[in-house]
Amino acid sequence: MNRAIDRVEVPGPEIRVNEGDTVRVTLVNRLSVGTTIHWHGIDNTPAMDGPAGLNQAAVEPGQDFVYEFVADPAGSRMYHSHTDVHNQVALGLYGPLIVEPREADEERVYDREYTIMLNEWDLELTPDVVTGKAPKVDLPLITQGVRWTVECALSACAAKGRANYWALATRGELRLVVDGDEACLEDFEAAAAQAVGDGDLAALTSTAQQLALLHDLGFRTGLVERARQIIDETKQQLSRLLGAPRETPRHVVLFSGHMIDKPDRPQPRLPENKAEAAARASIDMRPANHGPWAQLAIIDTIRDGELASEGLGALESARVSAPYDPQLALAFKNRGAAKDLAQHHRPPRGG
Numbered sequence: 001m002n003r004a005i006d007r008v009e010v011p012g013p014e015i016r017v018n019e020g021d022t023v024r025v026t027l028v029n030r031l032s033v034g035t036t037i038h039w040h041g042i043d044n045t046p047a048m049d050g051p052a053g054l055n056q057a058a059v060e061p062g063q064d065f066v067y068e069f070v071a072d073p074a075g076s077r078m079y080h081s082h083t084d085v086h087n088q089v090a091l092g093l094y095g096p097l098i099v100e101p102r103e104a105d106e107e108r109v110y111d112r113e114y115t116i117m118l119n120e121w122d123l124e125l126t127p128d129v130v131t132g133k134a135p136k137v138d139l140p141l142i143t144q145g146v147r148w149t150v151e152c153a154l155s156a157c158a159a160k161g162r163a164n165y166w167a168l169a170t171r172g173e174l175r176l177v178v179d180g181d182e183a184c185l186e187d188f189e190a191a192a193a194q195a196v197g198d199g200d201l202a203a204l205t206s207t208a209q210q211l212a213l214l215h216d217l218g219f220r221t222g223l224v225e226r227a228r229q230i231i232d233e234t235k236q237q238l239s240r241l242l243g244a245p246r247e248t249p250r251h252v253v254l255f256s257g258h259m260i261d262k263p264d265r266p267q268p269r270l271p272e273n274k275a276e277a278a279a280r281a282s283i284d285m286r287p288a289n290h291g292p293w294a295q296l297a298i299i300d301t302i303r304d305g306e307l308a309s310e311g312l313g314a315l316e317s318a319r320v321s322a323p324y325d326p327q328l329a330l331a332f333k334n335r336g337a338a339k340d341l342a343q344h345h346r347p348p349r350g351g
Helices: 139-160 165-179 184-198 201-216 221-242 274-284 308-317 326-331 337-344
Strands: 015-018 022-028 037-040 064-070 075-081 094-100 251-255 295-299
Touching: 015 022, 037 064, 139 165, 165 184, 165 201, 165 221, 184 201, 184 221, 201 221
Parallel strands: 015 094, 251 295
Antiparallel strands: 022 064, 037 075, 075 094
């Protein structure tokens, strides 16, 4: 395919190639800021993968960059900016990338194929907002939206007969920061009581940090100090109830991410000892009080198949002194790795 694209459309134009094709794309940056392209879902080399500041420098305004990669594997993929992702992708720098399989599925017969891309569109997010030339929305409108959200959350909780720490604490912060209303203290007291019931020390710590920041800024010092006293005293009480936190972890987990090559990749993108080196580095960085009972596991959070031989074997070859559980690694090698790990290996309170 030899095609010049010089028009504005959202999403970007579809790129359709065949599995195994060599794809060459020249990015000419006519924006006022730097950008790059990430080829999402493609088994790419790091130099052609797109993350600015990690795999390549951003392509600056007026510059160009040639991306070249092999279209593999087949499937419905996408391309998108990988520079200031939250803003540039939200403004429309993305498009479909379809890789047709090398061998067609003759059992699937259809008259026409449609490609649909869905994305949320923020009408307030404009190029001027992203570049700092204009504010996104004014503070009163933001405050109004937060108030409405909090009141909805509190109403839903009341209907269910239970409280919500974050709704109470957020209303307290609104009343403190925006209104300067002493009623905020009632919200902080109710939130603190809920945190004790939930055993949620992290929630109290988060609110304490917010109040400490307001204190350092010298903002409504009298009211802030009274709110801090409520939260800090409750935090101390809950800490005593929960007991001292664990000084050593129950499990040490090494997430491989998607930068470990598949064991059967014909041309490895990374050194063969990548997984072993990662395992050794993790072992070397263990605290001195790590404990002989800790478990180690390499977990693949992106795609199946990359873990089996290279990942698990790395820990054995690194001669880990602490035991590790291969089943732990195998059980959590899917996209829900972190969530599953938290559910199945939740530490005790204070852990």
